[in-house]
Structures are given as C-alpha cells and as structure tokens.
Amino acid sequence: MSNEGVTVLQTFRDAMIGLPLSHVWRGGGSAIFLQFGRLTPRTRHSGEAGNPTGELGLMIQWSWRIENTASILCGSWSEEHLWAPAFDLLRNKVVVDLSVVGRLPEIVIALTEGLYVSSFMTAEGDPQWAVFDRRDSALRTLSVKQGILKLDVGPSPLL
Structure with a gap:
C-alpha cells in the first residue's frame, strides 16, 4: 500500500475507533450498510422515513461475512434468516479496529466482544x-479503485 493509502486509512481508522455500531441494515440484494456514531434521521423522496445515517458508515455491496473469534456466523451467501440475528449481535458494539487485508484491499472492522465484519470480493473487478465520513460539510469516501485505496471528497448530501 502506498504511503498516501496508509495515511488515508489511518485517518478513517482514527475516526472510527471508539464509535458504537449504531445501526445496520440491508440494502438491495446482499448489500449491507453499517452506521457508526451519532445517527441523523433521513427522509426518502416519498416522504417516508429512511434508514438513518451515522457520523461514519460502511457499505459492502456484496461478498461479506460476520465472524466471531472462532467461526463465521453468516455471510452474503448464507440463508437470509441468519442475517437479522447476526445484525442484532453487532448493534451497539464499539469499533476497536479498522484495517484492510490482502493484495487487493478488503476491509475488516473489529468490534468489541470479538465480532468482525469483513468484505471479500469473489467476482471480477475491485472489492x-x-x-463514508459525514462529520464535516464535505463527504469523504474511502473505497478501492483499480486495486488501490481511493479517497473522494465532495459536498455532503445532508447539508
């Protein structure tokens, strides 16, 4: 990983450690969204309440798993009835580490009580x-583009 990638990752890591996983929800298909820290309510275009967003958030579009110290509890290919109980285990746990592993960076979030959320892409392309860091007026997004960590900065959609 480049020095710039290490610096950017460290910035997100420092911001996330110590925050509780406040909300977790399923998006389309097997996508999951984890929201950390203080939550901000959202309203959909239809006027209905949407899922709240955290100060920081993690989206894994597909190929993810939830682990404890000894086994995989469930993942994106598991029976869906296993997902909600695993999501319930994650809620209100505190982030103790954020790291990337592998030649192509996959993300790992370590939580209290020995719980982990990991991405692991199994199709062509990038992980x-x-x-997402929504703490300021600019939305900062860390992702993988062409096999390397990429930081994008843009206006916050919440302001």
Whole structure:
C-alpha cells in the first residue's frame, strides 16, 4: 500500500475507533450498510422515513461475512434468516479496529466482544466496499479503485 493509502486509512481508522455500531441494515440484494456514531434521521423522496445515517458508515455491496473469534456466523451467501440475528449481535458494539487485508484491499472492522465484519470480493473487478465520513460539510469516501485505496471528497448530501 502506498504511503498516501496508509495515511488515508489511518485517518478513517482514527475516526472510527471508539464509535458504537449504531445501526445496520440491508440494502438491495446482499448489500449491507453499517452506521457508526451519532445517527441523523433521513427522509426518502416519498416522504417516508429512511434508514438513518451515522457520523461514519460502511457499505459492502456484496461478498461479506460476520465472524466471531472462532467461526463465521453468516455471510452474503448464507440463508437470509441468519442475517437479522447476526445484525442484532453487532448493534451497539464499539469499533476497536479498522484495517484492510490482502493484495487487493478488503476491509475488516473489529468490534468489541470479538465480532468482525469483513468484505471479500469473489467476482471480477475491485472489492465492493466504501467507508463514508459525514462529520464535516464535505463527504469523504474511502473505497478501492483499480486495486488501490481511493479517497473522494465532495459536498455532503445532508447539508
């Protein structure tokens, strides 16, 4: 990983450690969204309440798993009835580490009580995850593009 990639990852890591996993929800298909820290309510275009967003968030589009210290509890290819109980285990646990592993960066979030959320892409292309930092007026997004960590900065959609 480049020095720039290490620096960017460390910035997100420092911001996320110590935050609780406040909300987790399933998106389309097997996508999951984890929201950390203080939650902000969202309203859909239809006027209905949407899922809240955290100060920081993680999206894994597909190929993910939830682990404890001894086994895989469930993953994107598991029976869907296993997902909700695993999501319940994650809620309110505190982030103790954020790291990337592998030649093509896959993300790992370590939580209290020995729980982990990991991405692991199994199709062609880049790993399909992104971390969002919504704490300022600019939305900062960390993801993988062409096999390397990429930081994008843009206006926050919440302001």
